Amino acid sequence: MTEIPKSCDVVVIGGGPAGSSAATHLALAGIEVVLLERAVFPRNQVGESLIPHFWKFTDMTQVSEKIKQQGFLAKAGGVTVWNDKIHQIQFSDFGYTRPGLHIERDIFDDILLEHAISCGAKIFNQVAVKKVDFSDKNFPVISFIDKRNNCNNGGEIRCQYVIDASGHSSFLANQFKTRQTISSQLNFLSLWGYFKNSRYVGVDRQSHSESELENIKPVTFVMSFEAGWIWHIILRGKTSVGLIVPTSRTKGMDGQQRADFFKQTCETLPYLSKLLASAQFIDGSLQYRPDYSYYSNNICGENYYCIGDAAAFVDPVFSHGVQNAFYNAAVATLSIKESLKNKKHRLRYSQLCESRMQQFYGFSRALALGDFGSNGVNPGLVKNLIKSLPPLELELILVASEMTNRSDNFRQLAKEAGVLDKFKGKGSEWIETLNL
Numbered sequence: 402m403t404e405i406p407k408s409c410d411v412v413v414i415g416g417g418p419a420g421s422s423a424a425t426h427l428a429l430a431g432i433e434v435v436l437l438e439r440a441v442f443p444r445n446q447v448g449e450s451l452i453p454h455f456w457k458f459t460d461m462t463q464v465s466e467k468i469k470q471q472g473f474l475a476k477a478g479g480v481t482v483w484n485d486k487i488h489q490i491q492f493s494d495f496g497y498t499r500p501g502l503h504i505e506r507d508i509f510d511d512i513l514l515e516h517a518i519s520c521g522a523k524i525f526n527q528v529a530v531k532k533v534d535f536s537d538k539n540f541p542v543i544s545f546i547d548k549r550n551n552c553n554n555g556g557e558i559r560c561q562y563v564i565d566a567s568g569h570s571s572f573l574a575n576q577f578k579t580r581q582t583i584s585s586q587l588n589f590l591s592l593w594g595y596f597k598n599s600r601y602v603g604v605d606r607q608s609h610s611e612s613e614l615e616n617i618k619p620v621t622f623v624m625s626f627e628a629g630w631i632w633h634i635i636l637r638g639k640t641s642v643g644l645i646v647p648t649s650r651t652k653g654m655d656g657q658q659r660a661d662f663f664k665q666t667c668e669t670l671p672y673l674s675k676l677l678a679s680a681q682f683i684d685g686s687l688q689y690r691p692d693y694s695y696y697s698n699n700i701c702g703e704n705y706y707c708i709g710d711a712a713a714f715v716d717p718v719f720s721h722g723v724q725n726a727f728y729n730a731a732v733a734t735l736s737i738k739e740s741l742k743n744k745k746h747r748l749r750y751s752q753l754c755e756s757r758m759q760q761f762y763g764f765s766r767a768l769a770l771g772d773f774g775s776n777g778v779n780p781g782l783v784k785n786l787i788k789s790l791p792p793l794e795l796e797l798i799l800v801a802s803e804m805t806n807r808s809d810n811f812r813q814l815a816k817e818a819g820v821l822d823k824f825k826g827k828g829s830e831w832i833e834t835l836n837l
């Protein structure tokens with residue numbers, strides 16, 4: 402069993418997309434990085450739809466080729482039915498030469514973590530972080546429990562910087578007591594599970610059997626209904642289906658009641674029920690995440706950075722989560738690299754980094770939840786980000802913002818930023834009927 406070092410430059414907590422790509426960025430720069438992950442990989446995770454923006458980040462960490470070789474399903478875009486209005490987007494209309502993907506997250510996250518190891522990061526699975534002691538601000542001390550080989554050994558590691566990439570458990574925000582749940586009418590929870598033999602929506606807007614995947618590319622199918630919205634994401638050999646409903650909707654239900662509610666909803670919704678007509682639910686696959694929209698006002702400090710879901714999380718209707726994790730990893734590690742070279746400016750670097758990460762978070766939140774205000778969103782920062790987007794990326798986002806009734810605030814910000822008038826609506830297609 403490899404011994405966990407007693408000290409290093411940077412400790413990363415958690416080995417999801419945020420943690421593993423942060424570790425890779427640092428290892429590629431020759432920085433000594435140790436990543437502690439409490440789970441055994443591969444481990445399950447939700448978040449299976451990726452928009453093509455993500456490739457620019459995997460190019461930076463030099464892992465794109467490994468992802469490509471895995472043969473994940475390439476998706477052509479999305480079809481949404483929102484308040485009965487049907488809409489389609491195709492990525493190729495926006496100049497993307499590489500596809501979005503439908504990924505099995507256990508495999509995807511494992512590729513990223515193995516890649517971090519191959520780049521020189523020291524990774525330890527089955528090691529759970531319990532506390533970070535910041536009393537010595539130059540050298541925080543991380544206490545952990547090492548559960549490898551059925552042991553339960555306590556240990557400590559000293560470093561200069563801590564990256565919290567612990568996902569929705571938001572390790573540091575909880576330790577600092579800065580994690581806040583969004584106060585909103587859109588306070589949702591999610592229920593998701595897996596089906597075998599579902600039909601899927603193809604890029605030609607028809608439904609197809611799995612055997613046609615080679616010839617007809619799938620799209621992600623999203624639909625609103627009176628209580629919330631659903632996703633339908635075909636994977637290799639199974640299909641992920643999720644419901645997002647107000648927290649109040651399943652209040653007081655036990656596990657069995659939630660499962661019944663999930664299945665009944667799937668059976669009764671238009672379009673979805675047709676796609677699932679001959680499908681079989683995979684018993685035991687139902688999972689549940691309450692309380693999932695949250696943020697913290699304190700995500701970067703002179704010796705710590707909270708990235709990915711550890712920092713904030715927004716309703717996933719626009720599939721921003723993994724991309725956000727990659728973005729945060731890139732900016733946080735840039736800040737750490739500069740801080741290691743020039744320690745006296747490290748507070749300033751961390752403040753700049755916080756501003757960048759809050760900006761991206763505000764952007765996602767304005768797009769997906771709309772009703773921001775006191776929930777940690779700075780409209781000025783979001784406008785600046787909107788203005789700085791490459792033209793085609795902006796065009797895609799503006800098209801996406803038309804698909805739901807969630808993005809009114811975002812469109813208002815885009816208008817104030819002076820970009821809405823230039824919007825051509827290219828690649829945006831409204832459809833009369835969808836015959837599944």
Ligand SMILES: Cc1cc2nc3c(=O)[nH]c(=O)nc-3n(C[C@H](O)[C@H](O)[C@H](O)COP(=O)(O)OP(=O)(O)OC[C@H]3O[C@@H](n4cnc5c(N)ncnc54)[C@H](O)[C@@H]3O)c2cc1C
Pocket residue numbers: 414415416417418419420437438439440444446447448449450451528529530531566567568569570572591593643690693708709710711717720721722723724726
């Ligand atoms: C219902 C739902 C649907 C979603 N759909 C999409 C989607 O379609 N597309 C998309 O891009 N995103 C989606 N997301 C978001 C996406 O899943 C997350 O944004 C993404 O997983 C964040 O990556 P991460 O690395 O920050 O966290 P995670 O992937 O959660 O990884 C965190 C890791 O930290 C480890 N950890 C936690 N605590 C400790 C500790 N104390 N010590 C050591 N290790 C620890 C965990 O075991 C875990 O492996 C969705 C999320 C939800 C809830």
